[in-house]
Amino acid sequence: MMLWILIAVLTAGAALAVLIPLRRPVEHASDRRADQAVYKEQLAAIDAELKRGLIDAEAAEAARTETARRLLAAAEAEKETTAVSSSRYRVRAAQLLAICFTPVAALGLYMVLGSPDLPDQPLAGRLNAPMENQSVDVLVAQVERHLADNPEDGQGWAVIAPVYMSMGQPLRSAQAYANALRLLGPNAEWFTELGEALTVANEGMITSDARSAFEQAVELDSAPVKPRFFLALALSQEGKAEAAAEAWTSLLDGADERAAWVPVARAELAKLRGEAPPSETGPAVEQPAGPTAEDVAAAGEMMPDEREVMIRSMVSGLAARIDQNGGSEAEWSQLIRSYMVLGDQGKAEATLKSAEEALANNPDALSGVRNTASKLGLTGS
């Protein structure tokens, strides 16, 4: 609305610039008087030059004659020009141009060219907008900015790493996990994710870097299936059939038959033993939680708003999960960390408060969450 008021004011101003001078009749000043002034000045200059001795009397006289002739001609021309008063019809036409043509043409052309509905979007405003209204790019940009200023913030790297993965940038994700590990010390889960990111980046090939990451993860915590699954896959890829078969067997030993990775493992095992693959083998499912190479490739091709959905699920999914099952210490800590890195301290504090309520009867977990919060500079109640 404001825009249209301003446009109206501007248009009125432009029309007035034409209308006001048309309104009052101008005192008819002869155009030729301007010429005469120039020639009179030239005559004066000739006299001055003569006085300074820059020209001799003869030259001065010649010049004076010449200039005087121009002066006379100008005076003659003045007499000839008869004063023409303004004609009513011309003035009306000009007024019509100002009142009708100007606003109509300007508005019409603007409606074709302009985008009156689009608001200004200065970058600072976009970055400071509430998180719910942020697009994925803004969120990532915020974290990136934060990390550019504080490259030693391991928490930040840990938050952005899975986001890069879901945005189809496994190399960046791997880099971010590596940074988080370097800054915050070994962590089995991050080693696993680092290995997976490297594997996805190499289109499924498990490189030596990836393998060493999985190995470190297993060393820290041998319980999770995921790193062992990849290590077994690595052995298969290297052609170490016997060792691979052994790894798969031990992996399947006592596995929950309903787990999504089990058919893949069985198929690999069957392949290694030269048997026909088990009949229930569906499309390759690597791991329930981690995206497959195809998933990641698909994420890369997603439209921005689809990716936005993906990143929202990162934070809001976490929040929803906590809502449902009360949340573990790790989940609460992660959520607080995410809000802090995204620069939303209010949300982080609120989350801390909720955590304190939710975990009231679990003092160990609560102290863990408080510990994380205080490291981030938050003070709980």
Added chain:
Amino acid sequence: MVIEFGHFALVLAFILTLVQSVVPIWGALTGDTRLMATASPVAQAQFILVLVSFIVLTGAYLNSDFSVVNVWENSHSAKPLLYKFTGVWGNHEGSMLLWVLILVFFSALVGLFGGNLPADLRATTLSVQSWVTAGFVLFILATSNPFNRIPNPPIEGNDLNPILQDIGLAIHPPLLYVGYVGFSIVFSFAVAALILGRTDAAWARWVRPWTLLAWCFLTLGIAMGSYWAYYELGWGGWWFWDPVENASFMPWLAGTALLHSAIVMEKREALKVWTVLLAISTFSLSLLGAFLVRSGVLTSVHAFATDPARGVFILVLLCIFIGGSLALYAWRAPMLKQGGLFAPISREGGLVLNNLFLTAATAAVLVGTLYPLVLDALTGEKISVGEPFFNLTFGPLMVPLLMAVPFGPVLSWKRGDLLAATQRLYVALGLALLVVLFTFWLWGMERVLAPLGIGLAVWVMAGAVSEIVTRVKFFEIGLKRGFSRLAGLPGSAWGTAVAHFGVGVTVLGIVTATAFEYERIETMRAGDTVTVSDYQVTFDGAAPRRGPNYTEDVGHFTIRKGGVTVAELDPSKRFYTARQMPTTEAGIYTTGFSQVYLSLGESRGDGAMDVRVYFKPLITLIWIGCVIMAIGAVLSMADRRLRVGAPKPAAKRRRTSAVPAE
């Protein structure tokens, strides 16, 4: 909302230029004073509207509003504030808006300060200027709208072409634009004069300050651009005969010719037809330059994102303006009365000589610039016309012109006495010969041309000084009266002398920097030293460094003279991350008027680097001379007589000068 407001302001400005194109000139042709009276307020309204849209666009750059396509394409949030600002005109769309801003700025100036002009001439001139403006605003709106939007803007921009991220860029294009867009108003005056049949001595007087203003800015703009290329491109040269440089140089040459021929028209009513033609050609050459740079015909450091549609559009504009004005000229020029006669040896004769050489030089540059393009278009053969061509064509034309420069102002009008004029210049001639002999003695006979060139420069400078001295007659009337006469000299006399002196200074810089330059290109390791002239340049090593939107390798050098450290320089090679482009930043040590110039080349690994080291004697004089020329133009503009207008009843003379000279 603000951005859309700016967009609307531009659209409205376009509509006003359409109104302005019709109403005032209609008034002038019918003698209707009320219609003519709209010219000046509407010109000012146009200026305000375009200014608003320009400020809005600038605001979008400063706020990194990437919802504007133009900002997203050419800016980056991490860019230093200054370059966010200069980035506004560091791209095609923004620079066109600046172009239009200057067009309407000149309209507004004529509206404000054209009080001494006859109403019909002013009204017609402003209408013609509006035709030009309308053409360019239409061009912007149709093909290069800087206010196009993105509904879902990306979070980061593409950054400004790094080569343009430099303080030189902040100043030189606006100066250049004021220069060659400024000639548009002279063009409009010429077309108006043809339409009204009013080409007389008074017209020349009225046009003079506008020509001077445009010429002054063009001179500064070219000098600034040359200095920018000198230190940013890292080649150590200050003029490359690059087609884009030529595009600004041709209007300068034609404009210089115009300044001189207009004097003849003003004093003697001669050369009228010629002067009007020059006024038309000068701006036509500016338009040609704009076409060459923006159509994609040329590739150069200056070439902005190019687009054939834009090229065709500008070509059509070019044809309409140049073709139309020349057709009008062909129709009206024969009706002009010829003015006073004069002998070949006279002030007029000198100015005609000046015009002959300047226009021939313009033609030489034009041929050198267009020939390769035409050849490429017709036969597909690619040739490059460079320095040798211009040295052979442009150079020989300048030598006789420069030899003649000191004679011009001392010759009298109508019928001059060459002998008497030479007598006035004895001192200057003697001085020049002395300098030539001294340089030969100093450098021996191995460089024949250089001492002669230096002598020529001294001749021009000394000639300018002696012109003032003889005018004042110091030797005849004594120092005290001499000084009071000096103060009383009219601005135009000072302007002439100062500008001619500046030409001499520039020539001196060109000759010494070209003939006596030292150049070494070495692969240096930390600790290596090369010697140029009297300076020992030691490479202390290179280190990486991070800038806001680039990374760079900075070399550290110590410059010693006779073992004493005189300067430490840090030339660098930058790499701009957003555009993945490298640039060089030269290290320059200025001593007196001379410079030691360092530029980094390729890194050879293991700490070794290619380094170009130059010693350029008196090189800064090239640009200082240009500044002096511009000062000359300002002095000339300050001449009280340029403001002579129709007598106003309230006009009072503030102070009658003690001894009015001339």
